[in-house]
Amino acid sequence: xxxxxxxxxxxxxxxxxxxxxxxxxxxxxxxxxxxxxxxxxxxxxxxxxxxxxxxxxxxxxxxxxxxxxxxxxxxxxxxxxxxxxxxxxxxxxxxxxxxxxxxxxxxxxxxxxxxxxxxxxxxxxxxxxxxxxxxxxxxxxxxxxxxxxxxxxxxxxxxxxxxxxxxxxxxxxxxxxxxxxxxxxxxxxxxxxxxxxxxxxxxxxxxxxxxxxxxxxxxxxxxxxxxxxxxxxxxxxxxxxxxxxxxxxxxxxxxxxxxxxxxxxxxxxxxxxxxxxxxxxxxxxxxxxxxxxxxxxxxxxxxxxxxxxxxxxxxxxxxxxxxxxxxxxxxxxxxxxxxxxxxxxxxxxxxxxxxxxxxxxxxxxxxxxxxxxxxxxxxxxxxxxxxxxxxxxxxxxxxxxxxxxxxxxxxxxxxxxxxxxxxxxxxxxxxxxxxxxxxxxxxx
Numbered sequence: 519x520x521x522x523x524x525x526x527x528x529x530x531x532x533x534x535x536x537x538x539x540x541x542x543x544x545x546x547x548x549x550x551x552x553x554x555x556x557x558x559x560x561x562x563x564x565x566x567x568x569x570x571x572x573x574x575x576x577x578x579x580x581x582x583x584x585x586x587x588x589x590x591x592x593x594x595x596x597x598x599x600x601x602x603x604x605x606x607x608x609x610x611x612x613x614x615x616x617x618x619x620x621x622x623x624x625x626x627x628x629x630x631x632x633x634x635x636x637x638x639x640x641x642x643x644x645x646x647x648x649x650x651x652x653x654x655x656x657x658x659x660x661x662x663x664x665x666x667x668x669x670x671x672x673x674x675x676x677x678x679x680x681x682x683x684x685x686x687x688x689x690x691x692x693x694x695x696x697x698x699x700x701x702x703x704x705x706x707x708x709x710x711x712x713x714x715x716x717x718x719x720x721x722x723x724x725x726x727x728x729x730x731x732x733x734x735x736x737x738x739x740x741x742x743x744x745x746x747x748x749x750x751x752x753x754x755x756x757x758x759x760x761x762x763x764x765x766x767x768x769x770x771x772x773x774x775x776x777x778x779x780x781x782x783x784x785x786x787x788x789x790x791x792x793x794x795x796x797x798x799x800x801x802x803x804x805x806x807x808x809x810x811x812x813x814x815x816x817x818x819x820x821x822x823x824x825x826x827x828x829x830x831x832x833x834x835x836x837x838x839x840x841x842x843x844x845x846x847x848x849x850x851x852x853x854x855x856x857x858x859x860x861x862x863x864x865x866x867x868x869x870x871x872x873x874x875x876x877x878x879x880x881x882x883x884x885x886x887x888x889x890x891x892x893x894x895x896x897x898x899x900x901x902x903x904x905x906x907x908x909x910x911x912x913x914x915x916x917x918x919x920x921x922x923x924x925x926x927x928x929x930x931x932x933x934x935x936x937x938x939x940x941x942x943x944x945x946x947x948x949x950x951x952x953x954x955x956x957x958x959x960x961x962x
Contacts, residue, residue, distance in 0.1 A: 568594070
């Protein structure tokens with residue numbers, strides 16, 4: 519049959535009434551993909567699906583896909599479009615590099631669709647690819663069984679919200695060179711190398727916001743020493759906010775920041791990380807890490823790499839407790855500790871409890887400058903607080919803290935890992951100011 523605009527639209531209105539969709543059916547017209555033959559065969563549906571996409575863009579109307587499983591490979595959206603699925607609409611990738619690519623356009627919405635990878639796809643494949651897109655919304659969709667990445671986004675501005683991503687061989691959501699991407703309220707689980715990655719090719723403003731997600735069971739199948747195995751990983755992207763996420767069972771870190779600036783990590787629940795739970799490393803500056811709960815991890819919070827100009831941070835109001843005796847994924851480098859910082863840092867108002875190591879570590883060897891440790895509660899740790907006293911290090915101040923129920927020492931001076939002063943006072947080393955701490959020795 520020849521599909522004209524008149525008979526296509528009149529036929530589609532009747533079809534839409536049979537489905538519960540978020541469209542005002544009394545006023546809004548739409549294109550039904552079945553009018554182009556989508557669903558008439560179990561064979562590859564890409565050509566028919568592409569015709570439906572192009573028609574909907576040309577008519578400036580939404581596209582509707584009814585229930586069913588459709589084999590789609592390398593379809594493209596290159597103009598403003600909304601696609602609605604029924605909630606039981608499955609787009610399956612049997613071959614090819616992607617199910618659907620959105621490229622060089624704006625105002626695209628995808629809702630109520632399941633993207634599924636079942637064939638022998640490449641590890642470089644992705645279920646949904648987006649390149650140079652503005653005002654995109656991916657909502658209430660599922661991304662399952664990907665041989666590569668679930669959602670890949672390059673130079674994208676928009677939202678990914680209320681989606682489910684599971685059994686992804688590489689990364690759940692991988693964004694590069696974003697112009698402000700919101701990732702909100704998604705469930706991401708069983709990913710081979712990463713949950714959410716926000717990366718840039720060069721350091722610069724990004725402005726992505728990662729909030730309210732549930733992330734779990736993130737492995738490190740490609741190996742390495744921290745580039746894989748993280749729930750949220752931010753690399754070279756500035757101005758990123760990570761808040762109110764629940765992140766558990768990551769092989770390395772729940773949240774890992776590499777060479778970032780002006781990043782906020784606030785009110786996250788991080789549990790059972792295999793290495794450092796919240797890690798700000800290498801050439802970072804301006805990290806705010808506050809009001810997070812960290813438990814059951816190999817180490818708590820690290821603000822490190824002054825040797826690579828890592829500096830300027832606030833670690834405030836966090837609870838770190840019940841850490842494990844060591845790291846399975848990185849046993850040679852990770853000794854349990856609650857909080858560690860090296861340069862231009864304030865550590866204040868935290869609670870560190872039940873650490874089979876040191877509660878708070880100030881500096882590492884010669885890498886120490888301007889660290890303030892005040893008004894923290896540290897209890898039930900081997901050592902309460904340690905501070906580097908290697909000759910030539912910068913200033914630190916340790917004051918107003920409560921250290922109780924320690925197993926070995928309350929406050930110590932160290933040179934690298936060697937304890938050289940167990941009853942540390944300000945008179946011992948010029949770089950350290952110590953006063954007004956409350957220390958309760960353990961009962962024997």
